[in-house]
Amino acid sequence: MVICFQCPVKDDSSEEDTKKVYSPLTLEKLARQRLLREEALAISALNDLPHLLFPVMFEEAFINGHTKVLTAMIPVWPYPYLSVGIMIENRNLETLKAMLEGLDILIAQKVRSSRCKLRGINWKNKYHDISGIWAGSRELLPRFMTQKQPVQNSPGCGVKKELKVTTQLEIMEGRLDESDRYLFQWAQQRKDSIHLCNRNLEIQGLTKATVIEIFKILHTDCVQDLLLSDLCLEDLDFLNPYLRQMNNLLNLKLSHITDTRSMDDSEMSLLPTFHCLQTLSVNDSPYLYSNLKGFLRCLKKPLESLIITNCNLSQADLDCLPYCLNIVELKSLKLASINLCNLLLESLVFFLEKVGHTLENLELNSCGIQDSQLKTLLPALSQCSQLRVVSFNDNEFSLLFLKELLHHTAQLNQLEIEIYPAPLECYDRGIVLSDRLENLCPELLEILIAKRMPNEVTFETIQCSKCGGFYIYDLETERCHFQI
Template identity: 35%
Template structure:
């Protein structure tokens, strides 16, 4: 027999209010403040649009986190929130204090500001949002402007809720301010985003992701908008394709795009993934980077030797904690500049990803002295490099002095493959076990794996931790053999 706790008095009161919706709405101004959040949640679950509208209009806290209180809305309840905000905007008399100042529409856990901030002390983000637009010398109580916060994604398939919000906000841009914290722009959507940015507050945007933006002219047209995002913390340029031979006009576009980085004084995370025009422009990029940068990710980009030479130049990288060159092929290049670069960031670097760089023994050998100096490393990834058994042992001995390591990913030695590049399982198990013993003799690793290249047939790796785990197709063959 199962026992269920009886409902609390607050739960009973909320259910009673929702059963008598019209009466409850008329009495909202007399309800205790503490009732509003749970009542909003339950009204959202029961899709009580009129109640939601009334709760927004009479919201007693300075901030309403809609994304936390209203999960899985439909268009009717979402519109009810906007209608409630309209009622609040039109109302001249507001009997409660503090009254609504920030309407947060983001669908995220609400950890950036608290709806009780007026009583308990605002965090820096809330304080900035509430105070930024106050006219100098004017008492805050006279300011009649609602701040609306939302993450925005401009993709090929429009979000109906976002479309609803933007139409509503554009019509009311004289009486409210629209803030965006995270913005993502997909293929062919740059110009739609530019239109919305005309009534956004760019200084509050903290993250921008430009994903598969086709055409340098479109990207260059967006560059001036990024330069106005004075508090941008994270910038991602992903999968931007084009021809490798640039015209003079295209070179001007590239210069305009890269130079934007120099204006982002608070940029902490920069990701450039599969971007064709970075080749022969890395030095230009590095000249634009600021000391605030904490992570640099240049992945699946083609680099030339002059690009790699740029790593040895003096630039502002004193706080860099993460470096990823995954998928950036170093085969045939002199990695000595990368060695100097690792030495320069040895005191701060925590994560190093050199996966699928296709390095050979002599290249990794050049990096080992610098690697030994990176005493703060917690994670290293050397998967998918062509390294022999002897050099891998040297790498493991170098890592023995890195006491902060919590995750280590190493390539299986080159000796485990046949002439066609397929893994010979017996060799894989034998050599990886020997490498594991090499590590255990000098230290106790927290998490360490040896992995092969991805299988040609199933695209999965052989992995060795405590024992060998074959790729999927090899495992299926073994299971079939066992059944026979």
Template identity: 25%
Template sequence: HSLLFLCARRLVSHRPAARRALDLVPAELFPVLFRAAFLDERTLTLGDLVGTWPFPLLSFRRLLGHRRHRRDRHPSCGEKPSKSCLQAVILAVVAYLRRTLEEPSRDASESRCRLRVLDMTGLHDDDTDRGPEWMSLWSGTVALAKACIEVSKHQNECLKRGSKRRKGPSGASAALQPLGVEVRADLFVNATSFGVLRDALRAAGPFRLKCRDFHAEELSVAGTVSLLESLEPAGVRRVDLRFNNLGLAGLCAVLPHLARFADLLSLKLPYSNVNARRLTAGTEAGLRCLAAQLGRLPRLKELNLGSSRLSGKLRQLLGDLQAPLESLELAFCYLLPGDLAFLSQSLHAPALKKLDLSGHDFSENLLQPLQRLLEETSASLLHLDLMECRLTDACLESLLPTLCRCSRLRCLGLFGNPLSTPGLKTLLRKTLLLPDLRLVVYPYPVDCYNPEPARPSSACLFQDALDEER
């Protein structure tokens, strides 16, 4: 740690001294004081810092570094967002806005706080359950929503009190308009938190909640549309709708509401229960609608349609896209050779950086189309997932020459394939030629399982007893 950081850490460890110093220290020292307080979980001092923040912007990513790279960039700041620290920051913003509502006539020059934007995006990438001491994306969303509602209610109370004193709401409304704080965040909502987030997004007040990445799980069509319509269009970058069982008709109802997000780069629709193989009266019309709506997203770079049955329909669904995709996830989509042939010839193949074709049987007639596709993506591909694809040693051996031409490949997922120990050794030996390859997710070798009767699917291998001595 630098001497400056050590001094900041010492100061924030004694709150009374820190509070007295905040009116005197130069504004340039606030960022290092914030980092020190955040690292040591000095929640009261964090609140004091936010309440007197001398800059218009307070960005967690700028102050603490992006979580994926934080160990390299800011080794002092840890890797996970502490629940107590994030709550302290949110509560401090609420307290600051309450003060501005209660003292509307106070000259802004009397307060050192200049905070106008609180940026909390990027704190929960690849969010997983990290224990009670860390704030998940879901709990962070609920905390922000409740804070937004609290400030809005307090504003209404102040307006009512001011209206009674002035015998008319017009004067009070003019006097009670604080500058407010725009809070940028990634939001995760499910059926449990739907109501509180809906109310927060509809609330009018100085605590303005603005979404960058929107994740919704297990919501109805009406609930999904309601929230999408409540989001401010500017700045929405990702929409992830999973386990919502929307079906083709539901997607056709939801996707028109995405066209207002001009900056949308990523759309994830896994487990949407789309079955293009079930021919009904509305299937073709639904597919045309879905394709047309995808075509109305001009900046789309990432698309996930995993676990939808899209056999023979890939050309139709992706044909209207205006720009090449950089990430395409089609796991368990029952693709046919013609679908892979279309991808190989499409504008997307030379641009793809991530490709997920897990859950397809490449042991037979899909193997050659896969080889042609990898040849077309070889100059750009960084991440390839072929999990649960029934790849045997023989299949992998024929695929390896093409795979080794993917010179930029960084991550290769092969988990769930029936590969033997010699096959895996061949894989590791051949892929040593790939200079950027950092992660290979491979299965337990089939010869490490105790002999059992043959099973129909490679997925069932995991139900066998693993011979740990091997």
């Protein structure tokens, strides 16, 4: 429990809402809106509309619900792709129906308009977080837009059909929302000409009948990102035959998986073997406790990224890490909100020594690591020469040991981002002393600067338990800020 001196007074008269910035509409936008008000005119003008205006016009029609215009634009869409960004307003059953009607016209045409280049529509994809309408393919997105899922990690699903509709399916409490259900049925009736591609599948809570129904239609080979949450081990057993068919699964996320078996139940339920999994993430899942070894067995190819958050780990779990052959080429290890303070970290040391040549990202946040444990870790840390990101936020290091840590990270020449906890000396009986943080940080930074040019370095206090705010000192401003 930590409290800051900065807890803001709650103020409900949120000024920002009333302070809307007035921006005059451009002439072009006015013309577009005018055109859309007269739908018949807009539709007849499509043949002469310059290519470049298609995405903005489509966006305008989409946001304002001009469904007839949407339908008419699809059969003459002059780009290979049409992606509806996750942030765009008015993504609902009506706009979906309008787009699908346009696709129906396209499918029915014996001779296509020479203008039409459309091969795929992306209706929904969480990882595709652009704001409006995007006329490029996902593969052509600028790199910053695809960072969550780099291009080289996205092999096609291999299903070749004339037209492809990509979406993300969420089965919440056993149900699909009405748009997903509609899209599913629509694609099922046109399965000879349309491939409905689900790259992302989320199953949150299980209703067996729905899952059976969905997997009759879903191409399991298309699934690259899978989230399973709010399930128990029996549910996983039920899903296993389906998971086994997901031959292209790259990212698996498990959250809130509970262990409902009694102690004398025989075998621990195992996930099937995944052949190309790159990222495995487990959050708040009691069943992981003392089962990590069996759990990691499901990997066939060396994993790139392992993320475990809000879980309890046993000594046996930590001890198995250096002996799991499928994680020895790890590029990223993130452990957060896992209490390590009562565990011996020697096996983590062996593990870091093993992955030192590949590890680029090491985050051990809110792990309750103490001075003596840090001391154990340090020599191995120096061997992780490829590290680009380190984060040790919210651990209990005294000034002396934090300096020791910095002497080690100072030797890591590839580091780009470094996040350290404020030393214990910056707290007094549960109260954050921001002045002290500001006074101590320059000499801490000196340790790094003496060895190399640091890029991005911050020292952060624990979050205040009342307001969630924290103090952060950064290299860029060389000042202490309060953040909330």
